Amino acid sequence: MTIESREKRQPWILLSPALTAVTLLLIVPLLFIVVYSFWLRSAAGADTPGFYVDNWQKVLTDRFYRDILLNTLKIAAITTAVCAVMGYPAAYFIARSRGNKLILLVLLMLPFWISYIIRTMSWINILGISGALNSALLALGIISEPIQMLYNEVTVILGLVHFLLPFMVLNIYVSLEGIDTNLEDAANSLGATRWQSFIQVTLPLSLPGLAAGGLLCFVLGAGTYITPVILGGPRDAMFANLVFEAIIRQLNWPLGSALSLALLAVLGALVLIYNRYLGMAQLAKGLG
Numbered sequence: 001m002t003i004e005s006r007e008k009r010q011p012w013i014l015l016s017p018a019l020t021a022v023t024l025l026l027i028v029p030l031l032f033i034v035v036y037s038f039w040l041r042s043a044a045g046a047d048t049p050g051f052y053v054d055n056w057q058k059v060l061t062d063r064f065y066r067d068i069l070l071n072t073l074k075i076a077a078i079t080t081a082v083c084a085v086m087g088y089p090a091a092y093f094i095a096r097s098r099g100n101k102l103i104l105l106v107l108l109m110l111p112f113w114i115s116y117i118i119r120t121m122s123w124i125n126i127l128g129i130s131g132a133l134n135s136a137l138l139a140l141g142i143i144s145e146p147i148q149m150l151y152n153e154v155t156v157i158l159g160l161v162h163f164l165l166p167f168m169v170l171n172i173y174v175s176l177e178g179i180d181t182n183l184e185d186a187a188n189s190l191g192a193t194r195w196q197s198f199i200q201v202t203l204p205l206s207l208p209g210l211a212a213g214g215l216l217c218f219v220l221g222a223g224t225y226i227t228p229v230i231l232g233g234p235r236d237a238m239f240a241n242l243v244f245e246a247i248i249r250q251l252n253w254p255l256g257s258a259l260s261l262a263l264l265a266v267l268g269a270l271v272l273i274y275n276r277y278l279g280m281a282q283l284a285k286g287l288g
Contacts, residue, residue: 037257047253055258065242065259069266072239075153076221079160083217084210086161087168091209094169095176108166120159120230127155151233159227164220168213175209176202208278215274219267239263
């Protein structure tokens with residue numbers, strides 16, 4: 001073996017553990033799902049191997065699935081917008097703070113140390129009939145009887161914002177941290193107010209971080225399952241709930257596979273659009 005051929009093979013040898021893991025844990029299961037999506041669930045409860053388009057025809061033409069997909073995208077979009085509005089000031093405060101930046105970052109990371117399910121269920125103790133908010137309003141005499149605040153679209157969005165807000169803040173913070181503060185000082189020295197320097201200098205330069213946080217929040221929000229189950233009602237099901245219903249409760253693996261691939265295709269298209277115009281480097285920085 002020549003030195004040149006050895007040098008060409010060396011990167012592949014070093015990458016082989018990662019490529020093996022990706023192949024076995026991602027590509028192979030995804031191929032199984034693709035194959036399953038073309039099978040049929042018989043009346044007897046058995047899966048019929050073959051190449052049938054019935055599941056895909058049902059997923060793509062049935063108005064029931066289309067409406068839930070649109071509702072899922074709507075909830076994810078609203079959640080992303082709320083996270084952006086709430087997350088930018090917090091990220092800006094952390095990025096421009098002096099002396100206590102590390103403490104603020106640790107506080108931001110604290111929610112990740114607690115189970116997502118526990119954090120979601122905590123809203124039941126806050127907004128429930130006998131929760132903290134109703135108890136406080138009753139004690140203050142503002143209401144005469146408890147208010148039903150749970151199990152609607154608003155509480156689903158609230159739970160998603162609670163879950164996704166740290167992701168938005170981290171991505172915006174990374175973008176703001178990479179901006180040279182001398183640019184703001186230069187704008188101020190040229191006569192711009194602090195607000196003008198922020199609008200014309202800081203905000204445009206931080207948009208990649210905002211876009212990366214928006215993409216991450218949207219994809220995670222659209223693919224969530226736990227939050228609508230715990231905080232939503234029967235009319236607030238999201239697309240991932242349909243996948244769970246088809247596979248776990250109905251044991252209809254072919255239909256569940258087609259549903260999951262449909263959602264994957266929609267979210268994958270958004271990721272490709274983002275990568276086409278902004279690239280994945282900023283998103284990698286936020287995750288890192």
